[in-house]
Amino acid sequence: MVLSVVALAALAAAPLWGGRDDLQLLSQIYAYIALASLWNLLAGYAGLVSVGQQAYVGLGAYILFAFVILAGMSPLWAIPLAGIIAAFAAVSVAGLVFRLRGHYFAIGTWIIAEVFRLLASQVSVLGGGSGISLPAALVVAIAPSRQWRDFLEYWIALALVVAVLALIVLLLRSRYGLALKAIRDSELAAACSGVDVMRAKVLVYVVTAFATATVGAFIFLQRLRISPDAAFSVNDWTAFVIFITVIGGIGRIEGPIVGTVVFFALRQTLADLGTIYLLMLGAVAIVIMLAAPKGIWGLIVERFGWQVFPLERSVVVKGAPAAKAPGEP
Amino acid sequence: MTDWINVIFQGVLVGGLYAMFAAGLSLIFGVMRLVNIAHGDLIVLAAYLALVTTATLGIGPLVSLLVVVPLMAAIGYALQRLLLNRTLGDDLLPPLLVTFGLSVIIQNALLTVFTADSLKLQAGAIEQATYRLFDGVYVGLLPLLQFVVAVAVIGALQFVFYRTALGRAFRATADNQAVAQLMGLDNRHVFALAMALSLAVVAIAGVFLAIRANFDPSIGPARLIFGFEAVIIGGLGSLWGTLVGGLVLGVAQAIGAHLDPGWQLLAGHIAFLLILAVRPEGLFPRIRT
Amino acid sequence: MCEPLLAVRSLDAFYGDFQALFGLSMELMAGEAVAVIGANGAGKSTLFKSIAGLLRARPDAIRLAGEPIGGMAAHAIAARGIALVPEGRGLFPSLSVEENLLLGGQLKRPGPWNLQSIYELFPPLAELRHLPSTALSGGQQQMAAIGRGLMANPKVLLCDEISLGLAPIVVRDIYGRLGAIVAEGISLVLVEQDVVRALNATQRVYCLQEGRVALAGAAKDLTAEAIAAAYFGV
DSSP states (O other): OHHHHHHHHHHHTHHHHOOHHHHHHHHHHHHHHHHHHHHHIIIIISOOOOSOTHHHHHHHHHHHHHHHHHHOOOHHHHHHHHHHHHHHHHHHHHHHHTTSOHHHHHHHHHHHHHHHHHHHHHOGGGTTTTOEEOOHHHHHTTSSSHHHHHHHHHHHHHHHHHHHHHHHHHHHHSHHHHHHHHHHHOHHHHHHTTOOHHHHHHHHHHHHHHHHHHHHHHHHHHHOEEOHHHHTOHIIIIIHHHHHHHHHOTTSTHHHHHHHHHHHHHHHHOOOOSHHHHHHHHHHHHHHHHHOTTHHHHHHHHHHOOOSSOOOOEEOOTTSOOEEOSOOO | OHHHHHHHHHHHHHHHHHHHHHHHHHHHHHHHOOOOTTHHHHHHHHHHHHHHHHHHHOOOHHHHHHHHHHHHHHHHHHHHHHTGGGGOSSOSHHHHHHHHHHHHHHHHHHHHHHOSOOBOOOOGGGGTOEEEEETTEEEEHHHHHHHHHHHHHHHHHHHHHHHSHHHHHHHHHHHOHHHHHHTTOOHHHHHHHHHHHHHHHHHHHHHHHHHHSOBOGGGHHHHHHHHHHHHHHHOTTOHHHHHHHHHHHHHHHHHHHHHOGGGHHHHHHHHHHHHHHHOTTOSSOOOOO | OOSOSEEEEEEEEEETTEEEEEEEEEEEOTTOEEEEEEOTTSSHHHHHHHHHTSSOOOGGGEEETTEEOTTOOHHHHHHTTEEEEOTTOOOOTTSBHHHHHHHHTTTOOOSSOSHHHHHHHSHHHHHHTTSBGGGSOHHHHHHHHHHHHHHTOOSEEEEEOTTTTOOHHHHHHHHHHHHHHHHTTOEEEEEESOHHHHHHHOSEEEEEETTEEEEEEETTTOOHHHHHHHHHTO
């Protein structure tokens, strides 16, 4: 606990010790931790495997751009607004996509993302197929100087990832979290125990969409430019996210964090990005899925029993030493 | 008016190709409840194999089927036996994630070997040949051939499934793996055969895809999506339904493209979403007990 | 021939951490019909699953004609001549009656049982052969399931609770035909809840209780009191 607070303080003070590149790198890391944690919430906890979360990354980003460009809104206010509007969209999407189950649900989410991408390319006021940039005036208005804007964006990134993680932990500790674990273990048993399965799933889906869109809006605010292919990129927002989570450890909160760190460490050391890197990632993900399905963090937990986020519930039998409840897969 | 008839016709013909994309997918899901996310990329792989085969052996694309189909079938058997059989079980994540990883690997491997250049297989004179159906309505010989092949493939799959011992083995294993084993069926082998059959169909689809249009390593996912949409529109568990699903998708796309070229894909997706909203079980679902 | 056809020695069986069988031993001689009785949860079906290969076992815990088969894959054990008629029949819903039978015979082991002889044994099936197996009544399904097991021309036929859920008259009908099966050279192990039927249809009986053999002996020698005591563990 103390360690976490110290680490957090050190990171918050990054503008003091880090250069512009460091801050940008850290912001990217935070964004991926957030996105991976949210995907993990959906897949690892709620059992909803989506390969279409890029739909909300892009949607959030496009909503922000729309409000800034068309309504002249300050980008900072547009970030949460993007999340909220995306959440409403997610409710409608859920109505469609939840008619599919399991593997088919996964592909359905992909199709939704494709539809969003195609629709975005049709909207010419936002650049159509080739994309558009944020108007300089509104961007500059965020902060007094470029340096302070960098700092502000960095702190927003940090705040976002902390908020996302806090949201996830709170959700999982709530009765919805218990419901989710029950559903994940056995949907039928959960339903028979009185859990409203559909409502729990839709809730998680919408909350995840809200958070993903918020992060997406921020990411593209920082990039200053958007295009349908970038906003709805399967590679950037799904492939990487999935690999990060699988390698780090599905179904545990620490997993995506570990995975993101590993991912970026690899990316920094491997000069050759792109195809070979993706190829390797894919291969590593497959190997891990087959050989160590609990990921790196899963292995660490089994070895050392560490736990950063207090989420395990223990079953205590009178007279017997406390046993850990069957928790994460 | 003839304009629209032409459009619908083109849609029907390309729908046959989509049905072929879908058939392999449908087969695998029926037998082992596996959705192969790398399915589209395997179609593209077949296209590239056809390219290499025609180039090295100097044979025509349609002749290359004789090489590519058995080759892909063998790849399918090995893939299932060595890799995918390990992912099967109650948990949804492993097969989904492993096939997703496979998809990424295939795409990037093809990218590394062949670069992102758009390629196409030349089939010669047959590509230009058209056939006049009636006033103002022309049908390309190649698309027609492809459609006929698609129907034949689906018919053949139907035959295998419902009139052969292999098909019985497929259906029995899909119903109840444990009891099927009691009858002497080795699940690992049955699943591998199913994947081999699926990839044989993929091979045919891939070769026709290569002849028909430009292809590059990245077009796999779109083919998966078309196949998937065709399956859902047609109805799970019905092979002929899958054919109809493919036709509906093809026609929807053709209509969309006719209205505005940028709307082609969107029209297809909308048709899919509409069916999902209004009749989620598909047009011809086979009720599974 | 004093070597048992099927020999089970000190068999343990587990479902995960839960132990269902504790050092269980039994044997079946060629040409015999043996019954395994016991209350629910006594381990009868578990025994069958272990023999058929659906549950892991030590290699020499189960021997068929002297060959250790414990732990082998189920399809390999089926190929060696053990057929299990599962509890609840386990007919394939996607297959017709005849297809179910054909599947049972797909190992193509030589023997007297084929489609025609099965239809002679169970005439009702002949009329129903093309119907989906789910369209049959309970009794007809049971006939189909037994027929499917026979199609493999096994050396040993394991029948798990074939009287379950069936009207007494139907059960009597089916049991009446079991004699023909044994006469053709198949050795039979019956798991039964209906104790009286089991005693009448077999030469020897094992009574299981909580994963162990509580009583064993010739069917005609066992008294009702002894059986009740073993059955309920009183």
